[in-house]
Amino acid sequence: MNIITNKTSQLIYGSSFAVATLLLSSPSLAATDAQQPCIGNSAAITGPAAFSGQAIRTGAEIAIEEINQQGGVLGEELRLIQYDDAGAPPRAVDNTRRIALADNCIAILGGYHSTAAVAQVEPVHAIGIPYIGVWAANTSVVENGRDPNFMFRVSAKDKWVARFLVEEALKVSPTGKIAFFYENTGWGNGALPDVNAAMSEAGVALVAAETFNWNDQDMTPQVMRARDAGAEVVIVWALDREGNQLLRSMDRVGYMPTMIGAWGISGNLGELAGPLANGVRVMQTYSFMGQQSELGESVLARLKADYGIDDPREIRAGSGIANAYDAVHILADAIEIAGSYDWEAVRQALYEVNRDGLIASYRPAFDASDPERQDALLPEHYLLTAWHDGVLIPFAGSPYDTGD
Amino acid sequence: MSTIMQYILSGLAIGGIYALVALGFHIMWSSAKAVNFAHGDTLTIGALLTIMLLAAGLPLWLACLLAIAAGGVFGTLVERFAVRPFAAHSGSIGWMLATIAIGIMIESLATIETNGYSLPLPSPGVERAVRILGAGVYPQELLIPLVAVLATLGLKLIQRHTLVGRAMQAIAHDKQAASLMGINVNAVVALSFGLASLLGAAAGILIAPVVQASATMGVLLGLKGFAVAIIAGITSAPGVLVVGLLFGVIEKFVEGYISTAAREIVGFSLMILVLLIAPQGLFGKREVVKV
Numbered sequence: 001m002n003i004i005t006n007k008t009s010q011l012i013y014g015s016s017f018a019v020a021t022l023l024l025s026s027p028s029l030a031a032t033d034a035q036q037p038c039i040g041n042s043a044a045i046t047g048p049a050a051f052s053g054q055a056i057r058t059g060a061e062i063a064i065e066e067i068n069q070q071g072g073v074l075g076e077e078l079r080l081i082q083y084d085d086a087g088a089p090p091r092a093v094d095n096t097r098r099i100a101l102a103d104n105c106i107a108i109l110g111g112y113h114s115t116a117a118v119a120q121v122e123p124v125h126a127i128g129i130p131y132i133g134v135w136a137a138n139t140s141v142v143e144n145g146r147d148p149n150f151m152f153r154v155s156a157k158d159k160w161v162a163r164f165l166v167e168e169a170l171k172v173s174p175t176g177k178i179a180f181f182y183e184n185t186g187w188g189n190g191a192l193p194d195v196n197a198a199m200s201e202a203g204v205a206l207v208a209a210e211t212f213n214w215n216d217q218d219m220t221p222q223v224m225r226a227r228d229a230g231a232e233v234v235i236v237w238a239l240d241r242e243g244n245q246l247l248r249s250m251d252r253v254g255y256m257p258t259m260i261g262a263w264g265i266s267g268n269l270g271e272l273a274g275p276l277a278n279g280v281r282v283m284q285t286y287s288f289m290g291q292q293s294e295l296g297e298s299v300l301a302r303l304k305a306d307y308g309i310d311d312p313r314e315i316r317a318g319s320g321i322a323n324a325y326d327a328v329h330i331l332a333d334a335i336e337i338a339g340s341y342d343w344e345a346v347r348q349a350l351y352e353v354n355r356d357g358l359i360a361s362y363r364p365a366f367d368a369s370d371p372e373r374q375d376a377l378l379p380e381h382y383l384l385t386a387w388h389d390g391v392l393i394p395f396a397g398s399p400y401d402t403g404d
Numbered sequence: 405m406s407t408i409m410q411y412i413l414s415g416l417a418i419g420g421i422y423a424l425v426a427l428g429f430h431i432m433w434s435s436a437k438a439v440n441f442a443h444g445d446t447l448t449i450g451a452l453l454t455i456m457l458l459a460a461g462l463p464l465w466l467a468c469l470l471a472i473a474a475g476g477v478f479g480t481l482v483e484r485f486a487v488r489p490f491a492a493h494s495g496s497i498g499w500m501l502a503t504i505a506i507g508i509m510i511e512s513l514a515t516i517e518t519n520g521y522s523l524p525l526p527s528p529g530v531e532r533a534v535r536i537l538g539a540g541v542y543p544q545e546l547l548i549p550l551v552a553v554l555a556t557l558g559l560k561l562i563q564r565h566t567l568v569g570r571a572m573q574a575i576a577h578d579k580q581a582a583s584l585m586g587i588n589v590n591a592v593v594a595l596s597f598g599l600a601s602l603l604g605a606a607a608g609i610l611i612a613p614v615v616q617a618s619a620t621m622g623v624l625l626g627l628k629g630f631a632v633a634i635i636a637g638i639t640s641a642p643g644v645l646v647v648g649l650l651f652g653v654i655e656k657f658v659e660g661y662i663s664t665a666a667r668e669i670v671g672f673s674l675m676i677l678v679l680l681i682a683p684q685g686l687f688g689k690r691e692v693v694k695v
Contacts, residue, residue: 048520048619184665211664215624217421217615220414220540221660224407241522241616248614252533252540253410272524272616 444626637688
């Protein structure tokens with residue numbers, strides 16, 4: 001009975017996916033050979049983080065164009081299929097199945113929202129298709145206790161971000177007078193234990209841990225508590241809007257500690273807070289500002305030629321573009337090593353990829369013997385940037401870099 | 405001392421916003437015995453339209469004026485197409501669902517337009533904080549409760565001394581009798597929805613420099629504004645003003661002395677408590693129904 005039900009539901013699912021795919025695909029896509037190898041991406045194309053879907057698409061497309069110019073993968077042209085999850089976990093799960101079962105893609109690229117990525121862990125393993133996260137940084141997405149683990153990532157990991165930010169904070173306040181401000185969401189609450197752990201590793205404790213909600217207009221009570229606790233540095237897990245409210249609340253009470261944030265405040269904080277944002281430090285994985293490598297210059301040239309971005313200052317989500325770019329190249333390398341599009345073979349081959357990427361030199365990209373190394377980017381690859389007159393610039397050599 | 409002053413000033417600024425939103429609910433309820441639950445979104449309309457018109461090169465005063473006018477048109481349209489068809493049948497709650505649905509549509513549209521980003525509305529009122537008895541506040545924030553007081557007084561004047569205002573009160577008292585006295589009920593109700601939305605759009609522009617304009621800026625404000633109207637007794641404009649300001653200040657003290665997480669718990673518990681003790685609200689008149 002169960003088998004029949006499962007078969008029937010699979011049939012129903014299968015056919016509805018097929019219909020949905022037909023309906024959603026553009027004519028050119030529908031006409032292409034079903035065998036053409038593809039990478040599927042479930043990301044936020046609408047919703048509050050719609051910019052992220054665009055950035056992932058940009059980075060992935062530039063990489064795919066380069067790969068196809070050099071003959072594609074296993075002699076065939078690679079293509080990208082992108083679906084919208086709007087940050088909603090059920091849609092991300094739905095897209096995961098569609099990419100794997102209807103489109104029969106080789107791998108899945110992840111999106112911006114950690115809640116969506118956490119929800120994808122289960123279907124990814126049930127199906128057994130490799131997944132490479134390029135944005136969502138939640139620790140448990142990749143460190144999920146599965147063996148074999150199909151979740152990989154070319155992005156930051158909150159656990160390491162916390163350590164990175166605490167180290168930077170301790171450079172400013174060697175005595176450890178650090179306060180932590182975090183949004184009251186899965187992302188913010190998930191970071192609290194990471195930050196606490198990083199602090200106790202350094203032998204200090206937070207002088208204040210304050211929370212706030214999305215859309216809060218005023219945070220003076222929290223700011224005053226941090227001030228009265230003597231915090232010299234504030235570590236922030238917030239998005240731009242609340243980051244701005246935090247800065248303005250500090251301005252109201254005349255309290256200006258050093259602010260160091262996870263990358264939620266890397267969007268348009270400089271525009272929202274104006275001069276108040278100057279000097280706010282933000283963790284990134286990559287910046288197209290400042291001195292670029294040869295590879296960086298070539299990606300910039302493509303951004304200019306194909307996406308009309310004339311000035312690197314216009315790039316709002318450089319980390320997302322760079323993560324997606326490197327992830328697609330690593331995946332293409334793995335397909336060549338595997339010599340087939342088989343999901344398990346590609347998963348195994350991901351551990352054998354060695355590549356000099358845009359962000360880092362991946363040698364190797366992933367390590368099968370270390371559960372922490374399903375992440376390709378290590379803390380030493382993280383980059384500290386600072387807001388300066390509306391633009392994020394590398395912190396080193398910035399007007400705020402006093403060598404502390 | 406400066407801490408208490410800080411909570412009071414910050415609370416008055418937030419409370420002024422609640423009062424302005426609640427005043428809109430009061431205006432609509434007073435004539436139609438129905439409200440526009442997308443009223444919070446008129447704040448979004450006012451703020452985002454102003455920013456878009458500014459970006460299109462219009463001067464600030466004209467952008468504000470057009471955005472406020474658009475808010476008024478929006479309110480009138482909501483009344484015509486989402487409230488009137490349903491409110492005609494007594495006891496119908498279709499207008500609730502219809503106006504909530506419109507609110508969700510506006511939020512979705514605004515998200516598409518803004519890509520989810522918050523946008524700044526530049527104002528000299530938030531360039532530098534001023535100090536009052538050791539507490540810091542932006543001039544724009546001081547303006548908000550002031551405007552709320554002026555709007556309440558202005559509304560009283562309209563209700564007492566103009567034909568339209570009296571017509572609104574007459575309709576609130578008895579629709580049929582008002583209609584028999586030659587008042588065009590539909591026109592006056594539409595006008596009151598337009599007036600409420602004018603006020604809402606203006607409030608959105610007023611607070612945008614402080615809270616930033618975004619697709620979701622009006623959601624919680626709309627809900628809190630409605631809660632304030634209910635606590636105060638939705639039939640009393642001065643009551644709405646006083647409760648709005650007080651609600652904001654209480655919230656700041658809860659945040660300061662208990663925690664931010666406790667804010668909504670305490671706030672909404674207070675609302676339920678007040679309704680249990682005084683079902684008509686703190687300042688509302690008990691509605692006598694003659695059988």
